[in-house]
Amino acid sequence: MRKVILTVLLTFIILSPANAQGSFNSISIEVYNTGYVRVTEIFVPSNVTVVIEVPLLTKDVEALSVADENGNPVPFEQNGSTVEVYLTANVSFLNITYFTTELTSKQGDVWTLTFSSPIPVTVTFPSGTVIVDLSDVPLKISGNSITMPPGNQSISYTLPLPITETTTETSTTSTITETSTTKTTSSSTTKTSTTAQTSSESRSSSSSPAPTSSPWPVLGAVVLVLLAGAGFFLWNRSGKGNTEGEDELVEKLKALDLSEEEMEALLYIHRHGGRARQADVRTALGLPKTTAWRMFNRLAERGLVRIYKKGKENWVELKL
Structure with missing residues (x-):
């Protein structure tokens, strides 16, 4: 009988440090399209401890941070799958956040989130996610969030396909095309007229013989004929x-x-x-x-x- 009591006490001593140092208030996971997840652990420390160890959901984490209830950073050191937090003042709770890709895996189009937690975990998925399989009955479902019970859990899901919006503005395109065509035609006509006039003047200048007498009477008659013809054409x-x-x-x-x-x-x-x-x-x-x-x-x-x-x-x- 004494051996049984000693065994129970030893087990209690081994398992009790985490409880003696504090307790979890909540654990939440936010899932991203890239396979990353953002884990937020809210831990309430004991007032009698100075250094506490808080377990993480995995040891391979990125951007690990610890802050108090006011958002002030708290010194810490990661040790494998736990984080040692050094309390320098009275802290109501610790906000521990980190990113990781170790909790998700993909096969074909189906992703699977796997984790183990001592308390219920609330998982939030991107809008439009389809849940394919669950390892246990959820405690709560609200919008894109699912609360799973404590223990080893897995959730299989598929992500929504990206939506590409195409807007066709027929009237605007038609107006722009018409304006562009009008400008191009006007520019082309102006350039052609200028080029033809320059070419005509060059040919007239190069083919005219050297005057041997006063050209004014002849030029005057030509000008009058041209003006009369131009006037008739414009009229x-x-x-x-x-x-x-x-x-x-x-x-x-x-x-x-x-x-x-x-x-x-x-x-x-x-x-x-x-x-x-x-x-x-x-x-x-x-x-x-x-x-x-x-x-x-x-x-x-x-x-x-x-x-x-x-x-x-x-x-x-x-x-x-």
Whole structure:
């Protein structure tokens, strides 16, 4: 009988230091997508101890820190799977935190978290995690958190797939494309006109014979002819070259309940001989490419114009 009592006392002495030094208040594990976990142990030390040993869930830890209830660091030294904490003042509790990858393992798409604890442990998973298997019945389930009972535990889970968001802004892209096309066409036209003018002037300068008499009368006549031709061209391009029957056309168009833009487009085509490029009409009216395209389609559906392709450009022919 004495031997049994001695054995029980010896066992109590061996197992009691941790309890004599204090007790765990809580242990929590936060799981990350990378396989790392963050462990937080809240330990309440005994008031009669100066140095205490607090067990860790594993010996391979990173960024180990110990702080008191006010967040002030407390000196410590890790010794394998325990941490020796040196108390220099009265401390209500110790906040021990560390990171580790030793508690998780992966096979295929399934991760497994394994740990052993003397008290219940609350495990928090990333949003969207699917629990595949549990070694024991949870004490509590709340949102993404599971509280497991004391002892050896394992939780198998799969992580959510990353979500890639794709936003398509059709109208914005169309507007940007139209603006870019208009700027490119304008720049190209300006450069072509400048190059042609420079080339023409160079050829004229190089091919002109050396004057033997005063060139002013001849040059004056040439200038007058050129100015007259340019004036006629600009007058015709401005839409005033063909106004015959325009009043009658306007009366017809008013009876068709057309928009102002549609009437201006039809009058422009009439003034230019009954047919014109879509691009010229659109530029003259200052319309975006998409808006003009829809307008011409409406006019074609009503039988007012005919749209046909000439080369690489769309032309519009008046059918009134």
